[in-house]
Amino acid sequence: MDAAVKSGLLSDVRGVGAKPRNANRRSSVFSSQKGSCVSMSFGTPHSDWRLKEMKASYIKSTVHSVGASTYAETAIGSYPHAAEEKIGVLLLNLGGPETLVDVQPFLFNLFADPDIIRLPRLFQFLQKPLAQLISVLRAPKSREGYAAIGGGSPLLRITNEQAHALKCALEAKEISANVYVAMRYWYPFTDEALQQIKRDKITRLVVLPLYPQFSISTTGSSIRVLQNAFREDAYLSRLPVSIIQSWYQRPGYIKSMVDLIKKELESFSKPEEAIIFFSAHGVPVSYVEEAGDPYKDQMEECIALIMQELKSRGAYNDHILAYQSRVGPVRWLKPYTDEVLVELGQKGVKSLVAVPVSFVSEHIETLEEIDMEYRELALESGIENWARVPALNCTSSFITDLADAVMEALPSAAAMSTASSKTEDVNQDPIDYFIKMFFGSLLAFALLFLPKLTTAFKNHII
Numbered sequence: 078m079d080a081a082v083k084s085g086l087l088s089d090v091r092g093v094g095a096k097p098r099n100a101n102r103r104s105s106v107f108s109s110q111k112g113s114c115v116s117m118s119f120g121t122p123h124s125d126w127r128l129k130e131m132k133a134s135y136i137k138s139t140v141h142s143v144g145a146s147t148y149a150e151t152a153i154g155s156y157p158h159a160a161e162e163k164i165g166v167l168l169l170n171l172g173g174p175e176t177l178v179d180v181q182p183f184l185f186n187l188f189a190d191p192d193i194i195r196l197p198r199l200f201q202f203l204q205k206p207l208a209q210l211i212s213v214l215r216a217p218k219s220r221e222g223y224a225a226i227g228g229g230s231p232l233l234r235i236t237n238e239q240a241h242a243l244k245c246a247l248e249a250k251e252i253s254a255n256v257y258v259a260m261r262y263w264y265p266f267t268d269e270a271l272q273q274i275k276r277d278k279i280t281r282l283v284v285l286p287l288y289p290q291f292s293i294s295t296t297g298s299s300i301r302v303l304q305n306a307f308r309e310d311a312y313l314s315r316l317p318v319s320i321i322q323s324w325y326q327r328p329g330y331i332k333s334m335v336d337l338i339k340k341e342l343e344s345f346s347k348p349e350e351a352i353i354f355f356s357a358h359g360v361p362v363s364y365v366e367e368a369g370d371p372y373k374d375q376m377e378e379c380i381a382l383i384m385q386e387l388k389s390r391g392a393y394n395d396h397i398l399a400y401q402s403r404v405g406p407v408r409w410l411k412p413y414t415d416e417v418l419v420e421l422g423q424k425g426v427k428s429l430v431a432v433p434v435s436f437v438s439e440h441i442e443t444l445e446e447i448d449m450e451y452r453e454l455a456l457e458s459g460i461e462n463w464a465r466v467p468a469l470n471c472t473s474s475f476i477t478d479l480a481d482a483v484m485e486a487l488p489s490a491a492a493m494s495t496a497s498s499k500t501e502d503v504n505q506d507p508i509d510y511f512i513k514m515f516f517g518s519l520l521a522f523a524l525l526f527l528p529k530l531t532t533a534f535k536n537h538i539i
């Protein structure tokens with residue numbers, strides 16, 4: 078289970094019990110196994126992935142491309158014969174609070190992640206006290222946002238729908254698979270999905286993060302949790318696994334994005350005049366410049382591919398890429414979405430179509446930040462015609478492409494290595510934990526009220 082929950086102590090800190098309050102909704106992690114696929118059609122059937130041996134160079138370059146995972150050579154030999162193969166697909170996502178009460182503990186889980194707040198090794202004991210403090214301070218602003226979109230995140234519902242659609246798309250290609258959902262910061266956590274994978278006796282697993290581009294803070298973080306869980310478990314450490322680390326360059330994804338953009342452009346009276354405004358979730362500059370996060374490069378390549386496809390379909394619009402949703406007093410990737418919108422308005426731009434590009438479901442940052450805050454800012458700045466491209470959600474061409482990605486990844490599944498070191502302190506001594514929390518909180522509090530941070534709070538950046 079996620080470390081924040083596994084350590085029973087943390088339930089006090091997080092303000093909720095480790096036991097789900099809304100067991101029915103959260104157990105919908107497995108709803109993708111329920112329901113029928115009869116009325117759905119997802120492209121041409123594919124007879125047998127094992128016979129086809131799809132070792133396309135695409136898989137080779139993406140499955141092992143970003144240095145977050147290590148693998149031993151395949152241990153397939155120790156698994157049942159292909160005829161008894163039970164395929165699983167594990168979707169990784171961020172998770173979101175289902176109610177306003179969940180917001181603070183959800184934020185705690187997020188800020189307690191060493192891939193979200195990256196502290197120097199010497200200060201890592203401050204991680205949880207800092208997370209507690211920042212989550213409490215951030216919660217009111219965050220809660221306002223979730224209240225504005227109906228009182229909770231739509232992420233679990235949409236991810237479950239995508240899981241079901243993916244299962245059906247695979248079925249249409251004659252691949253029978255169970256599709257599981259593992260959220261990073263809220264229920265259902267990774268451990269829940271892994272327990273079910275074990276109960277279902279899955280013999281081959283494809284891990285598919287629902288982030289097109291790789292970032293240390295998203296896919297990287299989820300994979301780290303997976304690696305820790307796999308290392309500790311005899312069954313899982315021998316399970317052949319294939320991780321699709323990024324898939325932003327897949328032609329099916331690019332085409333699906335272009336379909337949506339073209340459709341939205343048609344809503345303008347002069348489509349050719351609209352600026353295509355790509356808004357991606359930002360990351361701190363230090364991720365890219367110091368930690369080598371490939372996120373910015375992949376994002377830029379992704380935008381170039383989308384624009385190329387748009388041109389090939391006769392759309393020659395101007396475009397721009399900006400980054401949104403910065404948190405805290407550090408430097409984030411620039412240009413910032415809000416600043417660019419104001420500049421464009423001042424330059425006389427009248428028509429703009431916003432394209433959320435780092436995430437494939439509607440969520441708080443599309444529904445509240447873009448549709449409410451940025452729309453209002455754009456209109457105030459002089460932009461008269463505003464539209465926003467919807468998230469891909471369950472768009473059938475997109476889901477079909479995810480199914481293709483899964484099929485292509487299946488042959489390269491290999492057992493995960495047990496060699497690398499563990500990064501989360503899961504089994505902690507309670508006294509040691511209390512001392513660290515107490516003194517850590519004091520230190521974190523002192524740090525937080527340094528002038529730089531106070532200014533950030535005053536400016537409502539946090």
Ligand SMILES: C=CC1=C(C)c2cc3[nH]c(cc4nc(cc5[nH]c(cc1n2)c(C)c5CCC(=O)O)C(CCC(=O)O)=C4C)c(C)c3C=C
Pocket residue numbers: 171172173174184187192193194215218219222230231232288292294295358359360361404435436439440441442
């Ligand atoms: C590619 C997508 C994302 C990246 C990169 C990312 C990095 C990142 N995020 C935060 C802080 C917050 N993120 C929050 C919500 C949130 N983040 C993403 C995606 C990425 N984050 C999504 C899809 C969501 C929304 C989930 C939902 O409930 O709908 C939040 C909470 C909301 C808020 O208060 O704004 C925070 C905080 C950091 C610090 C970071 C990189 C270091």
Ligand SMILES: [Fe+2]
Pocket residue numbers: 358402
């Ligand atoms: Fe985020």
